[in-house]
Amino acid sequence: MVVKLADNIYSPLGVTTRANYDAVMEGRCALRQYALPDGSLYTASLFPDAERRDDDHYTFFEQLCIASASDALTRADVDPRSPDVRFFLSTTKGNVHLLRAQGEVDERVLLGASARVICRFFGNPNPPVVVSNACISGLSAQIVAVRSLEAGYCTTAVVIGCDVQSDFIISGFQSLHALSPDECRPFDRDRCGLNLGEAAATIVYSGQCPVGSGQWVVRGGAMCNDANHISGPSRTGEGSYRCLQALNLRTDELAFVSVHGTSTLYNDEMESIALERAGLSSVPVFSLKGVYGHTMGAAGVLETILSMKAVEHGVVFGTRGFENKGVTGDVLVSAEPRKTDKQNFVKLLSGFGGCNAAMLFEKFRECKGVQESAGKSRECSEWPVVSLQLEMRTEELVEMYRSHIGDYPKFFKMDPLSRLGFVASELLLKKVASEADGQLNTEHLTLNTEFGVLLFNRSGSLADDRAYVATTEGEDRFPSPSLFVYTLPNIVTGEIAIRNHFLTETNFIVLEKLDEEVMAEQIALAAERGPQIAGWCEVDATGQCSAMLLAVPQHISKERILRELRN
Amino acid sequence: MEELILQLKKEIIEVLNLEDIKPEDIDENASLFGEGLGLDSIDALELIVLMEKNYGIRLKDPNEGKAIFKSIAVMADYISKNRTK
Structure with a gap:
């Protein structure tokens, strides 16, 4: 069982979990109104400018990660130099403020390089795993960490969630008309957009620690794409609904659901529908966005920690900014805090690229019979592992699309990374169809085999990030909403899910190499x-594309995959 | 107006990456969203940028776009009445 050892929240409201919990209970928040260059107003929860400094060794983003993880590691009494400790970093944009449209790319813009700097500070020898799965990153990283602990790949996992705000992100959300000029109002009928926020938060998990009464354990986690649209959630809440279903919830044991509640029209509506469909109308829900704003990569970690604190104090938080219900789903949301004596809660998130995630946490009380042992992989030999490799220039992808695919005009709207992932996955699926045992044809596979999508790379969405930055530079600036949407690397997994109607787990991991x-x-x-469908999908700063994708069956061993990847 | 309609078609094709579509393929009276060109919500936001960048028209509320982006003809009419550049 995976147990939480310690945690930390480092936000504009305080630099410890305790300080943050107290601030929330006292009704404080750090949301302030700011003006954009064009004069329009937005509200955000930001650190003071005096603190926002990159120094000679660490960027502000890295400083926050280090400060948060240092406190959590000290409390956990864990030596981060041990090879049994692994770092999992959840972030959407890391040091993107260092990016310019032209010239050399600062290495630290790459999430893997920045994560390496953080690991080096702690003397940790292992390669950091950066989960960049849009707004659900904080839960995706926890799910990935918990699985790694359960599989014995490490004994301690340090999950850090962090994002800082910059012109890149703020102008992008503004171009999407997603920012509220005033404090946001989750689930309210007058809600008109989100507030951005910045924070770092860390949870240290152990996979080997004996569980004592009162400790927090992870009872389950699920991710599911809704295959609807890269920036618009499913109107039926399909992805979030499926995540909640997968957790096999007992509503009478749930203290609350800590929802995403971004205060955008579509997110809150979608969540209310998913919650009602999952039979959770009688379970209290709250959103913390009216306190912290949307802290992006930090949100899943920060909101999990605060939810744990709330359960420990027998409290269900109120939803700051909520007054009159403005969603159609039947949900129990309130502006005022309430009491609870339940010990379990659910954290729910959703994000661009169609991704959704939910996790179930329990304040451990007793042993509930024998733990289901994960069991070693039952290797499935019936299916061949199919692989596909592509090396080409971004310009050549169009030719590849025209000659081999040709029936999906949306391809031309995609950024280079999505084009590469799209072409490679299409060719891979054609290969699966032709190499499989003859009973399968492409149509059959597309309609009936639901593949999850897990992609890795080094440069994230760098090519599109630079194209977007170009629209924000200069006096004549018109930030492009369509370029901004693709500045999340996981959008490619969403494009593949949408094309193939995969209502499955999708995730994106950035590595140093x-x-x-x-x-x-x-x-x-x-x-x-x-x-x-999993593997490497990289477009580098020079426009060179490189894909190495595998189609693998369920229950396949790590060794088998390793052989295929090294072939 | 004919000239503006043709220009708008070219601009929309370029900015929305409507590859393989030529100006003459677009019926200026057909719906831009849903049935017609099948544009989506991000395309609508990109059209708002186009209006400001090329014609100096700033829509404060994206919902205003719904009526203006009904078709190319409606859009051209709105631009001709409100353009500042």
Whole structure:
């Protein structure tokens, strides 16, 4: 069983979990109104400018990660130099403020390089795993960490969630008309957009510690794409609903659901529908966005920690900013805090690229019979592992699309990374169809085999990030909403899910370099849940594309995947 | 107006990456969203940028776009009445 050892929240409201919990209970928040260059107003929860400094060794983003993880590690009494400790970093944009449209790319813009700097500070020898799965990153990283602990790939996992705000992100959300000028109002009828926020939060988990009464354990986690649209959630809440279903919840044991509640029109509506469909109308829900704003990569970690604190104090938080219900789903949301004596809660998130995630946490009381042992992989030999490799320039992808695919005009709207992932996955699926045992044809596979999608790379969405930055530079600036949407690397997994109607787990991991060992581990863990399209999908700063994708069946061993990746 | 309609078609094709579509393929009276060109919500936001960048028209509320982006003809009419550049 995976147990929480310690945690930390480092936000504009305080630099410890305790300080943050107290601030929330006292009704404080750090949301302030700011003006954009064009004069329009937005509200955000930001650190003071005086603190926002990159120093000679560490960027502000890295300083926050280090400060948060240092406090959590001290409390956990864990030596981060041990090879049994692994770092999992959840972030959407890391040091993107260092990116310019032209010229050399600062290495630290790459999430893997920045994560390495953080690991080096702690003397940790292992390659960091950066989960960049849009707004659900904080839960995706916890799920990936928990699985790694359960599989014995490490004994301690340090999960850090962090994002800082910059012109890149703020102008992007503004171009999407997603920012509220005033404090946001989750689930309210007058809600008109989100507030951005910045924070770092850390949870240290152990996979070997004996569980004592009162400790927090992870009871389950699920991710599911809704295959609807890269920036618009499913109107039926399909992805979130499926995540909640997968957790096999007992509503009478749930203190609350800590929802995403971004205060955008579509997110809150979608969540209310998913919650009602999952039979959770009688369970209290709250959103913390009216206190912290949307802290992006930190949100899943920060909101999990605060929810644990709330249960420990027998409290269900109120939803700051909520007044009159403005969603159609039947949900129990309130502005005021309430009391609870329940010991379990659910954390729910959803994000661009169609991704959704939910986790179930329990304040441990007693042993509930024998733990279901994960069991070693039952290797499935019936299916061949199909692989596909592509090396080409971004310009050549169009030719590849025209000659081999040609029936999906949306391809031309995609950024280079999504184009590469799309072309490679299409060719891979054609290959699966032709290499499989003859009973399968492409149509059959597309309609009936639901692959999860797990992609890795080094440069994230760098090519599109630079194209977007170009629209924000200069006096004549018109930030492009369509370019901004693709500045999340996981959008490619969403494009593949949408094309193939995969209502499955989708995730994106950034590594410092192509690392077959880490990839094989994570692909095998994901494949425990179902067949996967997985592998390397990289577009570098020069426009060189490189894809190495596998189609693997469920229950495949890490060793088998490693062999395929090294072939 | 004919000229503006043709120009708008070209601009929309370029900015929305409507590859393989030529100006003459677009019926200026057909719906831009849903049935017609099948544009989506991000395309609508990109059209708002186009209006400001090329014609100096700033829509404060994206919902205003719904009526203006009904078709190319409606859009051209709105632009001709409100353009500042």
